[in-house]
Every structure is written in structure tokens, then in C-alpha cells.
Amino acid sequence: MPRTRPAPIPSRLVRAAGALVWRFRDQTRQASVGERIDPADIEVLLVHRPQYHDWSWPKGKAEANEPLVQAAVREVEEETGVAVRLGSPLTTQRYRLGSGQTKEVHYWVGTVLPACLEGEDGPGAIALRTRRPVTTASAREIDQTRWVGTRRADSLLTRRGDRRLLSELTTRAAQGRLVTSTLAVVRHAKAVSRAAWTGDEDTRPLTRLGSRQALDLVDLLSAFGIERAVCSPWLRCTRTLGPWQQLSGARVDVAPELTEDAMVADTAPAVALVHSLLLAGAEPIALCVHRPGIPSLMAPLLARTPSPLRLAYPDASPWLCTAEMLLVHVVHGNGRDEVEVGWVERHGTRTKDVLGQS
DSSP, X not given: OOOOOOXXXXXXXXXXXXXXXXXXXXXXXXXXXXXXXXXXXXXXEEEEETTTTEEEOOEEEOOTTOOHHXXXXXXXXXXXXXXXXXXXXXXXXXXXXXXXXXXXXXXXXXXXXXXXXXXXXXXXXXXXXXXXXXXXXXXXXXXXXXXXXXXXXXXXXXXXXXXXXXHHHXXXXXXXXXXXXXXXXXXXOOBOOTTTOOSOGXXXXXXXXXXXXHHHHHHHHHHXXXXXXXXXXXXXXXXXXXXXXXXXXXXXXXXXXXXXXXXHHOSHHHHHHHHHHHHHOOSOEEEEEOGGXXXXXXXXXXXXXXXXXXXXXXXXXXXXXXXXXXEEEEEEOSSTTOEEEXXXXXXXXXXXXXXXXX
16 A cells, blocks of 8 residues: 655645765775865766656655655655765755745755664664655656766756755865764753743653653754764753664763853853864764853854854854754865854754753
């Protein structure tokens, strides 16, 4: 039987998402952050749609209330069989459909998660353990997938907008901006209000809504291939990451300097932690924190962000909604201290908290 999926809410705007998935021609070669890459050395993954007789990037419509990043990794795997993690965002494409609606397609740079057997450890295993099963697209929808060089891709791609995206990808490769590191600052999920809680502040738990948000957060962290997390030891932070940690088996380090009390006393240790993670350029990492500390934790990120891009940061309380995350994609130069925030994103869970104060 064909799989049924939640229908998007009728709208003049059709939301869709996908990825430009790339790999080295020499599949034994490993990418390094900040590496300048000759576009001739890489391949990209294309799909052929028989209904439209075209070659394009893997993409598809978001389901009802589905976060776009979750839709992107789901659609890529459904159409190509390849599980990916997302890197930096690419230019959003907008065009008019025959129905009169506007289609808005969000794209990210995508890299292949290394294949591994279920239960096996290795690169990509953490993200794969947390991925939902997908249903392969029918041959009526996608009848061919093909890895091709960038020059061949330019001749195959049907839409001009898709060729512009390819040019954006190859330009980043040549400039050393294709392989980036990812740091996510996550505000903990909805907690019981301060007024209603009679216990110690460090034991204030999540509400039912917050527990649902913590489950939803798994999909967001998985989409970006988050491999490790650091969080405040207070209960509402550890429980926000609990479902993700249990499903993935990932490492979660507690950092006492991230508690509200510690940051009231002295923000310097927490700021130093963020700065060290920013410079490290290691695996994608998440930081789960409390609302009052978010402005201080953003300071080292803002210091490494070009002026025009600073407008993408939240500038007023509550800074982030509960269970929302602020992602920075970091470009690394030759020296350890040569880092710059290249892209800033915000992503929230399916389950929303309209007040966002706890």
C-alpha cells in the first residue's frame, strides 16, 4: 500500500527542501574544514524525474508542520537512498507554479553519512541511529540517480536556478568555504514555571509540552549530524537532550559553568567554552543552555561574524523559543585562530511554545 503522509496546509506558498550532496571523486580522500577544493575533484548527486523529463537536485515538499531541515534529509534519502547530514545553507529558490502558487525551496550543502550496519559504531552512526525510516520514491517519481562531475552536472541540470546553485557550491569549494564546522546553541525545552515549582531550581523539570519538544529535537540534531553535546547539569537541560542521547548513544558532557547561577556569578568560563568550541573545528556539536545566559554565549559568536550577518542573530529576550536552536556554520582558515561565522540559522521543533519564558 502506498504510504500516506500529512498533507501540507493549503497555502499560496509551497514549502520544499533538499540538498546539494557532494563527495570527492577519490572516495578515499577525507575532507578537512577550510580546505580549498578544486571543483574538478568532486562529484554531485542528481536525480531524474520522468514526469518532467528533467535532471535536478533531490528535494521535495515538507509535510504538515515538518521542519524544513527534517524534510531535506528525508527527501534526499527517499529519492536517492543516500542518508546525508546538512552543512551550510544555500540560496533559497523561488518560482511560480502553474497553479499560481509560489514554490520556495530551501537547500543546504549535503555530505554522505558513511554507511554502517545497525548497532555498529563509526562515523555517521550517531546520526543514522536517530533517523526515521523512509519509503523509497517510486520509479514514476524518480527513475534515475547519478553521481556526476561538476562540469557534467552543469550540462545535465535542466533549470537555470539549479545551475546557479551548482555554481554557488563550486565557488565555495574553491574558496575553502564548502567544508565548515557546525555549532548549535539550543535553548532547553519548556520547563515547569518558576512560580509553580517549589523545589530547588536545578531540579525544575520539563512540562509535558517540553518532553514532546525534546523528542522533536532529535530530528533537528540528526539533520545536521550533531555528534556530541555539552549542557548545563540542571535537569531541564539534561532532559532536553535525553531522548537524543538515548537513541544515538552520543556523548553529552555536563558543564557547570553553563548553569544560571554560574553565569550570574561570572560569565567568563562559559564564554571561554563557546570560544574554544568555535575554534576547534571538530565534529558538529550542540550546546544546551538556559535563556538568561544566551546573550553572553552569543558574544563570542558575534565577534567572529561579519557585520551584515549579525542581523540574523536574535536581539531581544527571550532570544530563542524553548527547544529552538541557533546554528552557526564556521569557516576555518589556515591558522587555528582564523575562523569566521559564514552562515547563521534558527530552527525550531514541530511542537511550539507560544509563551517561551520558562
